[in-house]
Amino acid sequence: MTAKIIDGKQFAENLRGRIAEHVARLKAEHGITPGLAVVIVGEDPASQVYVANKARQTAEVGMASFKHELPADTSEADLLTLVHRLNADPAVHGILVQMPLPKHIDANKIIEAIYPAKDVDCFTPANVGKVQIGLPGPVSCTPLGCLMLLRAELGSLEGKHAVIVGRSNLVGKPMAQLLLRDNCTVTVAHSRTQNLPDVIRQADIVVAAVGRPQMIKGDWIKPGAAVIDVGINRIAAPEKGEGKTRLVGDVDTAAASEVAGAITPVPGGVGPMTIACLLANTVTTASLINGLIPPSDLTA
Numbered sequence: 001m002t003a004k005i006i007d008g009k010q011f012a013e014n015l016r017g018r019i020a021e022h023v024a025r026l027k028a029e030h031g032i033t034p035g036l037a038v039v040i041v042g043e044d045p046a047s048q049v050y051v052a053n054k055a056r057q058t059a060e061v062g063m064a065s066f067k068h069e070l071p072a073d074t075s076e077a078d079l080l081t082l083v084h085r086l087n088a089d090p091a092v093h094g095i096l097v098q099m100p101l102p103k104h105i106d107a108n109k110i111i112e113a114i115y116p117a118k119d120v121d122c123f124t125p126a127n128v129g130k131v132q133i134g135l136p137g138p139v140s141c142t143p144l145g146c147l148m149l150l151r152a153e154l155g156s157l158e159g160k161h162a163v164i165v166g167r168s169n170l171v172g173k174p175m176a177q178l179l180l181r182d183n184c185t186v187t188v189a190h191s192r193t194q195n196l197p198d199v200i201r202q203a204d205i206v207v208a209a210v211g212r213p214q215m216i217k218g219d220w221i222k223p224g225a226a227v228i229d230v231g232i233n234r235i236a237a238p239e240k241g242e243g244k245t246r247l248v249g250d251v252d253t254a255a256a257s258e259v260a261g262a263i264t265p266v267p268g269g270v271g272p273m274t275i276a277c278l279l280a281n282t283v284t285t286a287s288l289i290n291g292l293i294p295p296s297d298l299t300a
């Protein structure tokens with residue numbers, strides 16, 4: 001069997017098209033221009049690429065984009081002041097503080113300062129709780145993107161055994177909640193799981209979010225399974241020349257493609273969906289802040 005390659009880049013482009021339509025409607029019918037503020041502290045080059053991409057795509061769908069680039073030695077107090085200002089700014093419906101933050105800043109303190117109504121990452125405790133009990137609001141961008149791809153690929157997820165590898169607050173835990181809501185049987189595996197290959201072999205759906213390049217091997221995959229690779233790891237690529245690098249996922253994609261029914265590539269799989277879902281969440285929060293029912297096709 002050769003797996004279908006799930007084109008996350010194309011799917012994200014289509015999603016952004018739907019988002020642009022909702023944005024146009026919010027403007028025309030309600031006079032609302034959804035606004036997303038992105039805050040980046042320090043000069044990490046990878047972070048700067050993501051932030052530039054986010055700002056460009058935000059503008060492309062017709063939303064207002066506010067970028068705040070702060071020096072690496074910004075104090076926690078100054079960052080908190082900025083968050084408070086964005087909380088109070090009526091033109092801002094979404095606030096994203098790019099992670100990771102420099103070590104002298106307590107990320108949890110910053111996250112807790114974000115007004116939950118504007119928390120488009122779905123990092124605040126209030127929104128994590130809402131996802132868990134199924135209330136409307138923003139949904140963690142990467143898990144939401146994975147869920148959209150799975151639903152598009154498989155239709156109903158009911159009764160399927162999903163094995164999530166990784167238990168982070170960013171991906172593993174919210175992914176488990178969303179798949180439970182879609183009536184999957186959910187197993188969350190992690191670094192202490194015993195016989196990991198045998199656990200993964202039971203999965204109809206594998207979500208790999210461990211951050212270890214190509215750790216999940218082809219012969220761990222059940223024939224026909226759907227494999228969602230969240231990992232984005234930069235590794236050395238001597239075949240491309242000295243000092244060159246390339247991106248790989250947490251799955252050995254070439255080997256897994258011989259067995260799986262469908263698989264997401266890296267790059268071009270989950271990554272572009274994460275950014276599109278950030279924009280989707282901004283439409284959701286802009287709607288809710290203004291007392292409107294958010295579009296059902298942009299959320300879980």
Ligand SMILES: Nc1nc(=O)c2c([nH]1)NC[C@@H]1CN(c3ccc(C(=O)N[C@@H](CCC(=O)O)C(=O)O)cc3)C=[N+]21
Binds near residue numbers: 050097141267271
């Ligand atoms: N508050 C916060 N929210 C985030 O959502 C957040 C964050 N901080 N910090 C960093 C991570 C990482 N992240 C990515 C988003 C898109 C791609 C993406 O589009 N990747 C492309 C490849 C990009 C490349 O070539 O480097 C792809 O997979 O095709 C990657 C990574 C969001 N993050």
